[in-house]
Amino acid sequence: MQRKSAHIAMFTVPAAGHIHPSLEIMRELTARGHRVTYTVTEEFAAAVEAVGAEPVSYTTTMPSEAGGGEYPEEEIPAITMFLNEAVHVLPQVTAVYEDDRPDLVLYDIGGWPGLVLARRWGVPAVQISPTFVAWEGYEELMAPVVEARMRDPRGVEYYARFSAWLAENGIEDDPDRFVALPERSVVTAWRATPA
Numbered sequence: 761m762q763r764k765s766a767h768i769a770m771f772t773v774p775a776a777g778h779i780h781p782s783l784e785i786m787r788e789l790t791a792r793g794h795r796v797t798y799t800v801t802e803e804f805a806a807a808v809e810a811v812g813a814e815p816v817s818y819t820t821t822m823p824s825e826a827g828g829g830e831y832p833e834e835e836i837p838a839i840t841m842f843l844n845e846a847v848h849v850l851p852q853v854t855a856v857y858e859d860d861r862p863d864l865v866l867y868d869i870g871g872w873p874g875l876v877l878a879r880r881w882g883v884p885a886v887q888i889s890p891t892f893v894a895w896e897g898y899e900e901l902m903a904p905v906v907e908a909r910m911r912d913p914r915g916v917e918y919y920a921r922f923s924a925w926l927a928e929n930g931i932e933d934d935p936d937r938f939v940a941l942p943e944r945s946v947v948t949a950w951r952a953t954p955a
Contacts, residue, residue, distance in 0.1 A: 769862035771874025774801040781890040781948035787811035818852040836914045846872040887942035
């Protein structure tokens with residue numbers, strides 16, 4: 761029985777710690793005969809091509825690792841940076857994929873445009889997380905963090921903008937659930953072992 765080849769699209773953010781953990785998965789998918797497209801900045805295009813995937817270039821608002829850019833140290837500016845990136849990138853990748861829709865979307869924990877497009881197109885999506893995936897009890901554990909964000913005017917603005925962006929894209933979901941509670945996921949982080 762011959763398997764059908766699929767078009768699989770990967771969405772992420774332009775950071776080595778988000779891109780490199782997914783590359784061996786992309787290599788395996790292309791080795792199995794699937795066409796893999798990977799949204800990436802020029803900085804990481806060669807790494808994507810090296811595993812047989814097709815880079816789909818976009819411009820970014822995030823700091824360049826090659827250019828010595830710095831990420832915010834505070835949490836709210838950091839998550840706002842990811843939201844700014846998603847809002848900036850979504851129209852770019854929508855234009856590329858509108859006439860080349862994938863059969864499956866893979867998206868990094870920060871690759872929110874991928875999940876938006878998967879829901880818009882009605883195709884399955886799998887989150888590939890290099891950091892963590894929520895567990896039973898996650899929302900209860902995170903409740904104090906969310907409450908602290910909501911006491912900060914920057915956090916209130918973040919949630920309002922994120923909710924509005926989701927609604928503009930036909931998604932009725934809480935931003936925290938949208939980001940951290942995927943329907944399907946693969947975690948590429950190492951399992952912690954006792955010392």
